[in-house]
Amino acid sequence: MITLKEIAEKCSVSITTVSNILNGKSNVSEETKARVLQVIKETGYRPNYMARGLRASKTNSVGLIIDDLMEFSSPGIIDGIMSYFDEHHYKAILENLRFYSKWGTKWYHNKGYEKAVQQAIEEFVSIKVDGIIYVAGHARCISCIPNNLNIPLVISYAFAEQPGISSVEFDDMKAACDMTKNLIKNGHKKIAVIAGTKTNIHTQRRLEGYMKAIKESNLEDCGHLKYANWDRESGYEAAKELLADSECTAVFCFNDLMAAGVYDYLYEKKLIPGKDISVAGYDNRTMSQYLKPTLTTVEIPLFDIGRKSAEVILQQINKPEDFEAQQYFVQCGIIERESVGKN
């Protein structure tokens, strides 16, 4: 591997000069600059990242802490982050905590997870990343970020308990409100809800959005609400209890998986989604367009959440003087497909 020193020798200048050129300092004559740049190009010289990092304590890398890479939201967010990093020449170092794989769907009830996050942060501090993005597996208030952290950190897909830490989420409440209004616009007045787990923040925000839409449309909440636990089976069970003999003409499921469970129930009853009863989902998972009929759902802007997170962390790294912690919200879209019909 060719070094700065060798470049300097080849050009008969000092290593200081070469370093200055590499770092875009203006105090070098055009003539030497051109000559040195030429040699650098010819030799294919690339600066030693470690040496630069050690000396300047700036590594152009940020650590990504991922609750679980296999969670449906993770790859999209990371993709967004990396597309931004690529453009700005930053590298991402991955720490995949694998919480779902290790501890099942209820991992966040296991307080051990907080220690794992803290260890990951420590690890990244030790390897001297310039900043950290914590990509959460689901929305929640995160309280395990050390208070004395002296390195930029932003939370993606969740938010921090303490002030001073930026986060970027999607506008859950607004999207639920929009979807409910979409249902109402289609003539539905009694809309059942299959929510997620009761204490979950997604559930709370979506419920709030639903209520807002009902209220703003001068309707009354029909009270047909069931809490379920986000999976297909629980959606099926909830549908069974909720739709058996209600007068609801539509069901709003707080995720696509539970909507699939509703489909299972309707299928059994020989009822057709979008015709006999309208069904709306949330998440726009890939499977939602393979359901028959296709599922009307809320699209979560994962890529944009990632991009924004990357933008925010690089701003905090490179312009710390302008930094001010904020909670950012990215807007969702409504994907209209076949499962919602006119009433």
Added chain:
Amino acid sequence: MITLKEIAEKCSVSITTVSNILNGKSNVSEETKARVLQVIKETGYRPNYMARGLRASKTNSVGLIIDDLMEFSSPGIIDGIMSYFDEHHYKAILENLRFYSKWGTKWYHNKGYEKAVQQAIEEFVSIKVDGIIYVAGHARCISCIPNNLNIPLVISYAFAEQPGISSVEFDDMKAACDMTKNLIKNGHKKIAVIAGTKTNIHTQRRLEGYMKAIKESNLEDCGHLKYANWDRESGYEAAKELLADSECTAVFCFNDLMAAGVYDYLYEKKLIPGKDISVAGYDNRTMSQYLKPTLTTVEIPLFDIGRKSAEVILQQINKPEDFEAQQYFVQCGIIERESVGKN
């Protein structure tokens, strides 16, 4: 950040001694060792990664080059890699090439992609990773790895043209053979095939496996074969042409997406998969269990491919003397669901 030097001062020993203890050298008395370890623990000292890397030119990190993180196979493979790295205290640095996003589904016909891969390799060499894993987006013979590469590299999900580079893939041929035999075991003698694109290696290997099963079962190839391009629409079109008035009782689709297209066609014709005609898929994508009836398919062991790739690269890094390039094949499983019935 506390340094080695400070630890040494606190313990009144030399930094050499502390370094030796940290690196598990045996030439230190138990007494000093215990004392120093105690202080290290108390202070929460963590070695500076950059300094260690610079001096020892060993970073305990490997670069992951990903064709496209959004490809369905990528997260599972990466998850497997990282689970192994976690156990062995290695870090992964991600380079997401985003080929599908940038250049569409035909990116590998665009020779520019090879340059991007080479740049990514160069970049990783420059930042001094200990090794590189190239996670391909689909199986193929990769010919753009520099010959004079003096850093371990293994290919995951594809293989290298030149000798000397290990790869780990899944046993595509065997799985296709197994699935075909599964169909035959269910009494099907005329099995149509909806293959992928003609020159694709997955297509070739799966076709080979299909033929092998036909031959070993003393059946004759019914000749009902259509090449399609892996997506749902092409599966639909192929089904239309292939199943219109053939005597085939089963269709083997070379991926789940095309199988979904077959479902679309059958749905139109009011035919039921698994009853009127059997359908088999390949990939075990999430959506395959949301199709109705659920799809019988081949499960690709993504996690295991990742684990194995990680194992192979660490072996090559840490025991270069034992290294011998090999092409590894991980076995797939058959997921039997509802879309294949008795004939």
Added chain:
DNA sequence: CTGAAAGCGCTTACAG
């Protein structure tokens, strides 16, 4: 505009 020198925090022969 240019360069000599110190130093980032470690590891590694080497001497004792």
Added chain:
DNA sequence: CTGAAAGCGCTTACAG
């Protein structure tokens, strides 16, 4: 068993 010293490849005041 212990430590002084060189050096990994850079950046950064500082002097000229």
